[in-house]
Amino acid sequence: MSVPDLAPIPESSGLVDAYTPLADCFDEMRTAEGEVRPHWQYLLDALRTLGPTGIEERWREASRLIRDNGVTYNLNGDPRGMSRPWELDLLPLLIRSEEWAELERGLIQRAELFNLILADLYGPRELLRLGLLPAELIDGDPGYLLPCHGIEVSGGRPLIQYAADLTRTPDGRWRVIGDRTQSPLGAGYALENRVVLSRVIPSLFRDSHVHRLAGFFRSTRQTMARLAPHRGDEARVVVLTPGPQNEAYFEHAYLANYLGYTLVQGGDLSVRDGAVWLRTLGRLERIDAVLRRVDDAWCDPLELREDSLLGVPGLVQAARAGNVMLANALGSGVLEQPAFMAFLPALCQRLLGESLLLPDIPTWWCGDPDSLAQVLDDLDRLTIRSCTRTPNQLPLFPAAMEPAARDALIAAIKRNPGGYIAQERIQPSTAPALIGQRLEPRPSVLRTFLIAEEEGYAVMPGGLGRVALSHDATLLSTQLGGLGKDVWVLASEPERQESLLPTAEMQTPAVIQESAVSSRVADNLFWIGRYAERAEGLVRLLRITIFKFSERGDYRISEGNASCLRSLLEAITNQTQSLPGFIGKGAEKRLIDPVPELLALISDRTKVGGLPRTLEALGQAAYSVRDRLSVDTWRIISDIERLLGSLSEHPPTQLSQALDELDPLVTSLVAFSGLSQENMTHNEGWHFLETGRRLERGTSIASLLQSTLVPVASEQDENMLIEAVLGISDSLITYRRRYRGGTRVGALLDLVLQDEGNPRALAYQFAMLSKLVADLPKGDLAMGRTPAEKVVLKSLTDIRLAEINQLIQVEKQGLRRTALAKMLINLDQGLAALSDAITAQYFRHEEQPHSLLRRTGTTPS
Numbered sequence: 122m123s124v125p126d127l128a129p130i131p132e133s134s135g136l137v138d139a140y141t142p143l144a145d146c147f148d149e150m151r152t153a154e155g156e157v158r159p160h161w162q163y164l165l166d167a168l169r170t171l172g173p174t175g176i177e178e179r180w181r182e183a184s185r186l187i188r189d190n191g192v193t194y195n196l197n198g199d200p201r202g203m204s205r206p207w208e209l210d211l212l213p214l215l216i217r218s219e220e221w222a223e224l225e226r227g228l229i230q231r232a233e234l235f236n237l238i239l240a241d242l243y244g245p246r247e248l249l250r251l252g253l254l255p256a257e258l259i260d261g262d263p264g265y266l267l268p269c270h271g272i273e274v275s276g277g278r279p280l281i282q283y284a285a286d287l288t289r290t291p292d293g294r295w296r297v298i299g300d301r302t303q304s305p306l307g308a309g310y311a312l313e314n315r316v317v318l319s320r321v322i323p324s325l326f327r328d329s330h331v332h333r334l335a336g337f338f339r340s341t342r343q344t345m346a347r348l349a350p351h352r353g354d355e356a357r358v359v360v361l362t363p364g365p366q367n368e369a370y371f372e373h374a375y376l377a378n379y380l381g382y383t384l385v386q387g388g389d390l391s392v393r394d395g396a397v398w399l400r401t402l403g404r405l406e407r408i409d410a411v412l413r414r415v416d417d418a419w420c421d422p423l424e425l426r427e428d429s430l431l432g433v434p435g436l437v438q439a440a441r442a443g444n445v446m447l448a449n450a451l452g453s454g455v456l457e458q459p460a461f462m463a464f465l466p467a468l469c470q471r472l473l474g475e476s477l478l479l480p481d482i483p484t485w486w487c488g489d490p491d492s493l494a495q496v497l498d499d500l501d502r503l504t505i506r507s508c509t510r511t512p513n514q515l516p517l518f519p520a521a522m523e524p525a526a527r528d529a530l531i532a533a534i535k536r537n538p539g540g541y542i543a544q545e546r547i548q549p550s551t552a553p554a555l556i557g558q559r560l561e562p563r564p565s566v567l568r569t570f571l572i573a574e575e576e577g578y579a580v581m582p583g584g585l586g587r588v589a590l591s592h593d594a595t596l597l598s599t600q601l602g603g604l605g606k607d608v609w610v611l612a613s614e615p616e617r618q619e620s621l622l623p624t625a626e627m628q629t630p631a632v633i634q635e636s637a638v639s640s641r642v643a644d645n646l647f648w649i650g651r652y653a654e655r656a657e658g659l660v661r662l663l664r665i666t667i668f669k670f671s672e673r674g675d676y677r678i679s680e681g682n683a684s685c686l687r688s689l690l691e692a693i694t695n696q697t698q699s700l701p702g703f704i705g706k707g708a709e710k711r712l713i714d715p716v717p718e719l720l721a722l723i724s725d726r727t728k729v730g731g732l733p734r735t736l737e738a739l740g741q742a743a744y745s746v747r748d749r750l751s752v753d754t755w756r757i758i759s760d761i762e763r764l765l766g767s768l769s770e771h772p773p774t775q776l777s778q779a780l781d782e783l784d785p786l787v788t789s790l791v792a793f794s795g796l797s798q799e800n801m802t803h804n805e806g807w808h809f810l811e812t813g814r815r816l817e818r819g820t821s822i823a824s825l826l827q828s829t830l831v832p833v834a835s836e837q838d839e840n841m842l843i844e845a846v847l848g849i850s851d852s853l854i855t856y857r858r859r860y861r862g863g864t865r866v867g868a869l870l871d872l873v874l875q876d877e878g879n880p881r882a883l884a885y886q887f888a889m890l891s892k893l894v895a896d897l898p899k900g901d902l903a904m905g906r907t908p909a910e911k912v913v914l915k916s917l918t919d920i921r922l923a924e925i926n927q928l929i930q931v932e933k934q935g936l937r938r939t940a941l942a943k944m945l946i947n948l949d950q951g952l953a954a955l956s957d958a959i960t961a962q963y964f965r966h967e968e969q970p971h972s973l974l975r976r977t978g979t980t981p982s
Contacts, residue, residue, distance in 0.1 A: 227479025309372030332582035392435030488539030650813025
């Protein structure tokens, strides 16, 4: 890219003509005199060429990609919870390559310095003995973990990952405003930002010669393999996440997929014989390294926080024994103590023999008498922060405080000076953000990422940018909202494209062991199959029921349609277990006017067994194992969530409106089924998903046949019911082609009960279950048939041996098909027994979060 001369933007540019840098702060794009910085000119020219329409199209495309890819980040208090989409500004943050090289040197020096400090604090503690760090600051900090003292780390690198938050002072110099040393958040979001922008503005990205990010993640993989004990390139690495409720769970799953690691939760791991093992189905697999996203103190309930449900009991002992490498080492959170900034210049001189290249905001620890006196003298121009680091703690601005509050703060500082630091107040630098159809300056922060290498540290060429939504914001963090920004480090010539896929010259094994399936993952996949099929079956049943009402132009039961419609309504209640519904107390009133109950089942999130609750359960189970789902599959999940949101936010008031919502929903559910069949590797995980699907479909078919065919209706109503069952089971075309003698119960049972070639028949479900269950891992039950296999074999044999002529016989006194009812009840009980057998054999049955849903309507956590 040629660099044009410094030039003002033409005033005719509607996009940027109102862009005016804020006073007393550095602006990334424009000088204080209003001139465009040279490296921004090409971007602005490209935006001017696109015009407002082109920019809006690309913004919509970026939003769609983020939504379809399921990129989420949960803000505290946001009602959207885990479904809150990541917000990305279309404009990248541009940094010249020459400036970045200087910044890199400062970041690498800083990482080396922190690594040496961390090694000393958990080793000889010379820095405390020499008085370079006050003992009260370290030993009194909750981030310093005494049980981790003396643990030797692989390669002498306790600090494997490091991130620094940067902004510029008004003179344009970079300053560090925060250090992240436990489990730095944001590298995955930075990568996703790059993926999105490179797709929506590809030519601009290509012509700008942006430094690529793949090399940084390749270094991450190499480092994890090199530092893992015993195994080298064959090391088994996992990403340890707190779970789906964590605000950055998307990133944990995204990085695990991108790096080729297994995503695990604390309950998936076990420490035995001083080593860490992954609990998989029927066996344990040795884990060599853990890329953790769980904060230090929560990692081991035995030696750290005893109330932690996120960690692995015994993990500290495994690290102490040298049998597992943790990135980062436990206890590294002590370095996030903001008071460290007051001591870093002296520590850098002592440990590295050089000045700190990348300084912090000027910081004073009030525990030093001289610093305390200076702080109290200049209190109004400073920011005060507590050293206790309690959650959601915000800095204090004495100049803006009421006199009484200010006096109370001074008294608190004097009473406990070592508990406070003071920092110089600075105005963060600004960067252009696309607000509406114009650019506006917004306060910005750059988070940079580093990974340890064999000789030093590698810096991600870019990072995660953040801009505030308001002009006057003085605090920027992911939890406080704002927009994400891709960060482009501009090279002088085109960058070579890189990939994480192994090349011919890499000495890697030709075959890598596939990621194993833990009991938790298998459990969630099993219930994904059940929820997806349950939702699809309910949608099909609701659609046909509404069609039958609409054919008569009246949504009230009359004498002419009473038997048929009553059976369908009772089938809905039996399938959803939304009692009392159309069966229990007050059913007659709801049967006379079924519309309110049907609408509630379609759109009411509080309705137990209703469609929204089932779809919510599907989304949560899928979110729990999102690292196992492809991008295309996740887009279908996003579509389903969007349709669910539409149903809840704009609930239909008429059944005809509900049909318009149900039609695209069934399409998405069928697409999900197709993708799981065709795009998902048929491994252990797929077997559990498919087993859940077949089990749930069998349960739905048995329930439907009990409600519609066991009670005997008039010939007209029975024909209507048979037609409805064929429509629900998607078998009407086959029926019409195969059976020429009209609608008969025997023909229907032949097709929907006994036909093993019909994917919607009960026999097909049991035949598939027989194959699926046989292929599940046997573990210690390798000899003979498992309980699950025995259940399936018995039920499949009963269906094959059943005589249709006997099943359709009517008990004249009760007007019921008793033999059919008995068989369907036995089959339904067989499916329930199969579910229990699978749960007992493969899942952690002491938790069983999902199997309660059918009975209680609770959603798995």
